[in-house]
Amino acid sequence: MRGEGQQRYSLGTKDKAEAERLAYQRWVHACMLVQNGQSLTHRGFSDVAEEFIATIEKDVEHERKNEYHIARYVPVIRRYLIGYFGSRQIKAISASDNRC
Numbered sequence: 001m002r003g004e005g006q007q008r009y010s011l012g013t014k015d016k017a018e019a020e021r022l023a024y025q026r027w028v029h030a031c032m033l034v035q036n037g038q039s040l041t042h043r044g045f046s047d048v049a050e051e052f053i054a055t056i057e058k059d060v061e062h063e064r065k066n067e068y069h070i071a072r073y074v075p076v077i078r079r080y081l082i083g084y085f086g087s088r089q090i091k092a093i094s095a096s097d098n099r100c
Contacts, residue, residue: 045093
């Protein structure tokens with residue numbers, strides 16, 4: 001899949017026909033995930049949050065957002081969200097992690 005990087009898996013078989021069948025199944029599954037907007041790579045929360053912060057900063061630079069977005073949101077994201085979730089995998093975060 002474009003933009004998802006190459007992934008290698010052991011298919012657990014020495015039979016060529018079985019390996020091709022299993023590889024095709026994995027490929028179809030990966031295509032469905034990408035079509036549904038899901039990522040094939042496992043990303044940490046802090047990586048995604050920093051990417052979001054960079055988007056905010058770029059939007060302010062290009063005057064698509066006001067400067068208060070940087071002043072108000074970025075410190076909150078870094079202190080509380082990244083502070084709490086850290087580098088946990090995005091897929092491992094669920095609604096039960098939200099303890100208010």
